[in-house]
Amino acid sequence: MKTEVLVVGGGPAGMSAALSASENESKVIIVERDKVLGGILNQCIHNGFGLHYFQEELTGPEFAHRFRKMVEKDKNIKVLTNTLVTEFKDKKVVVMGENGKQEITFDACIIAMGCRERTAGNISLTGTRPMGILTAGSAQKMVNIDGKMPGKDIVILGSGDIGLIMARRLTLEGAKVHAVLEINPTSSGLRRNILQCLDDFNIPLLYNTTIFDVVGKDRVEGVYYGQVDEHYNRIESTKKFLKCDTVILSVGLIPEMQNLQDISVNSKTNGAFVNEHYQTNKPWMFSCGNILHVHDLVDNVALEGKQVGLFASLYAQGKLNEGNLIKVSHSADFAYVLPYTLFEGDEQTEVKFRLKNKIVRKWIVAESQGKEIAKKFVLAGVPGEMMTFAFPKKDVKKEIVFKVV
Amino acid sequence: MEKREMTCIMCPLGCSLVVTKDGDEIKVSGNNCQRGVVFAKEELTCPMRIVTSSVKTSEGVKACKTTKPVPKAKIFDVMKEIEKLRLKKVKFGDVVIKNVLGTDADVIITANE
Numbered sequence: 001m002k003t004e005v006l007v008v009g010g011g012p013a014g015m016s017a018a019l020s021a022s023e024n025e026s027k028v029i030i031v032e033r034d035k036v037l038g039g040i041l042n043q044c045i046h047n048g049f050g051l052h053y054f055q056e057e058l059t060g061p062e063f064a065h066r067f068r069k070m071v072e073k074d075k076n077i078k079v080l081t082n083t084l085v086t087e088f089k090d091k092k093v094v095v096m097g098e099n100g101k102q103e104i105t106f107d108a109c110i111i112a113m114g115c116r117e118r119t120a121g122n123i124s125l126t127g128t129r130p131m132g133i134l135t136a137g138s139a140q141k142m143v144n145i146d147g148k149m150p151g152k153d154i155v156i157l158g159s160g161d162i163g164l165i166m167a168r169r170l171t172l173e174g175a176k177v178h179a180v181l182e183i184n185p186t187s188s189g190l191r192r193n194i195l196q197c198l199d200d201f202n203i204p205l206l207y208n209t210t211i212f213d214v215v216g217k218d219r220v221e222g223v224y225y226g227q228v229d230e231h232y233n234r235i236e237s238t239k240k241f242l243k244c245d246t247v248i249l250s251v252g253l254i255p256e257m258q259n260l261q262d263i264s265v266n267s268k269t270n271g272a273f274v275n276e277h278y279q280t281n282k283p284w285m286f287s288c289g290n291i292l293h294v295h296d297l298v299d300n301v302a303l304e305g306k307q308v309g310l311f312a313s314l315y316a317q318g319k320l321n322e323g324n325l326i327k328v329s330h331s332a333d334f335a336y337v338l339p340y341t342l343f344e345g346d347e348q349t350e351v352k353f354r355l356k357n358k359i360v361r362k363w364i365v366a367e368s369q370g371k372e373i374a375k376k377f378v379l380a381g382v383p384g385e386m387m388t389f390a391f392p393k394k395d396v397k398k399e400i401v402f403k404v405v
Numbered sequence: 406m407e408k409r410e411m412t413c414i415m416c417p418l419g420c421s422l423v424v425t426k427d428g429d430e431i432k433v434s435g436n437n438c439q440r441g442v443v444f445a446k447e448e449l450t451c452p453m454r455i456v457t458s459s460v461k462t463s464e465g466v467k468a469c470k471t472t473k474p475v476p477k478a479k480i481f482d483v484m485k486e487i488e489k490l491r492l493k494k495v496k497f498g499d500v501v502i503k504n505v506l507g508t509d510a511d512v513i514i515t516a517n518e
Contacts, residue, residue: 038517045468045515047455059457061468061517065497068517144459147466172458172484192414196454199411200477360418380418 003029003078004316005309006093006106008085011039012298013289013305014112015067020309021110022076026316029104030077031095033084037071038064039114040137041298043144046165048192052299063298088260091284107316108284110308111260111272115253115290117162123251125157127214127223136162136250143169151246155223156180157211159187159194161296163250168197177203178242181225183210183232188252188384190296211247212239220245255291268336269293276342276349277311277320278304286312293338293352296385300352326368326393326400332356333404335383344397350390353402358382364389365403368396411448415440424449452477458484460501460514462492469501473510482506 005021007014010032018028036042041049044060051057054066071077083097092105117135125133132151134142139150140162152175156163159182167177180198185207187194198205212224212234226238255271257263264273264281271292272280279286288308289301314320323343328351330337335354342349353364359381366373366389374391381387389402407426412419413436422435424445433445447453453474459466475483486505495501495514502512 036518042517045459045470046457047470057455059468059470059515061515065515065517144466144468147459147461172456172480191412191419195412195414200452200454200480380416382419 001029001102001104002106003027003104004107005029005312006031006104006109007112007309008093008109009039009112009114009289009291010034010037010071010079010081011112011114011289012041012063012067012301013114013291013308014039014110015064015071016302016305017110017112017286017288017309017312018077019067019070019074020306021313021316022074022309024310024313024317026076026313028077029106030071030079031083031085031093031097031104032079032081035081037068037079037081043137043141044165045144046169049298052297053302060298067302085259088262088285106284108286108312110286110288110312111280111291112287112289112305113256113291115255115294118249118252118254120249122254123249125211125214125249127211128216130214130216130218130220132216132220132246133214134246134248136160136166136248139166139246139248140169143173149173149175150248151220151244152176153178153244154246154248155211155225155242155244156248156250158182158249158251159189159205160250160252161189161193163248164189164193164197166248166250167203168201171201171203175246177201178244179203179225180205181209181211182207183228184208190384210234214247215241220247223247253290253294255294257291266336266338266340269338274339275325276339277315277322278308278339279311279315284315286315293336293354293386300386304352324398326396326398328400328402330402331404333359334402337402342393342396342400344393346394347392348390349393350388351402352386352388354386355381355383355404359404363405365405366391366396366400367403368400369398371395373400407449409449411445413441413444415444454480456480456483456487457515458487460487460490460492460495460512462495464494467495467514467516469512470515471505471508471510471512473508475505475508475510479506479508483508483512487512 004026007030041060041064049063087094154177222243272287288304323345326342337353365375433442457470499514
């Protein structure tokens, strides 16, 4: 098979990228391993999606449904569901699907496979390994798609958003969520979720606290938990036992890059190292969505897909022009600023960034060769919420540095 | 007099609010703007929430939601109404409970299929 733009992954990033490439007159194939388009949105049945993109509050499946309907109507887009990419080669992929194994060649490819959850192994969870330890996303699929409960007495480790959402979901379905334990002094989850998923149901959120040991032979029987100091060392005198049959982990997400060993990765995001066109070190491969950097809002994933779909389409048509390279760097106030390089030119551009710590009433300043290019006032910014900064590139030469002042 | 502490969720600033209720009078402190007062008053007088869940059908469980926020105090009652249902095949947007418990909200199917 042959196409102009191949999109790997049919979640919000992939669907949005495909629609945008099609709008620019490219022929597109989407490869999706599940039986229906939508990606992780299909199991995120809670509301709160779409406020920015559709100016309306939707659930995950509803957000996915809107995009799926647009994709299905689009004559330039062909969708291969139940199909998995097994190998990336030079300008072609090997896929396994309903028609067996085949190759798809393309002019440009967009990787939009999302991210994966950190597991018990990733965080070196100590104690035994009985049944009843699962990630928040697995628990979410069990309850919302398969209609089964993972357990009755639950402890959640980590206060990521999916963990908070599952605390509420399991409570509503009749389970007792005893506590959410967070090893850090602050939560990475959205404040709205802490209020509506924990406070509403009087579920305690214990900071600087983690599981010391999981107990149980065949099934989880409980956990020893306690506090940690500022270096994350356990304070043994605070150790307590909590009886439970299930431990749910919500301890972070990692971009799904393991089949892409040749692609250069940024060490902060674990996603591809991309330029202003969201192009990886293989110029025909573009990246967007959670495989590039883990987003907090699907609206931003869809917007990124739209941007990147156009870049990939232009590349496939031989129309993607590059200026001289601008190196992007930042002060220690930022976790990362993306993209990692820009091109010199006259147009407006936008960077996305995540802060390391909360800031209140500060300026974000962009400088090039010692000269201030642009600044933006921030009333309040937190690490949990990705921010953007748009500015004209006209006077930016060779390098740009971002600072908080 | 009732006193409650809460974090405002109207913007990333996340002001720590102290809300006191004395009879009908609600006082808010710790807010940096008027939105904090609106938020605190609503949380104290009639907090409303959209309920999302899943409903049993002949083809497995399917996601559903209330079309409007319902009073927070009624969340578990709405859940019980949803739990009672045993439906045949449903499709996106189907109304499965009209005006659930007199809240003026319908329960509709949201599953993407």
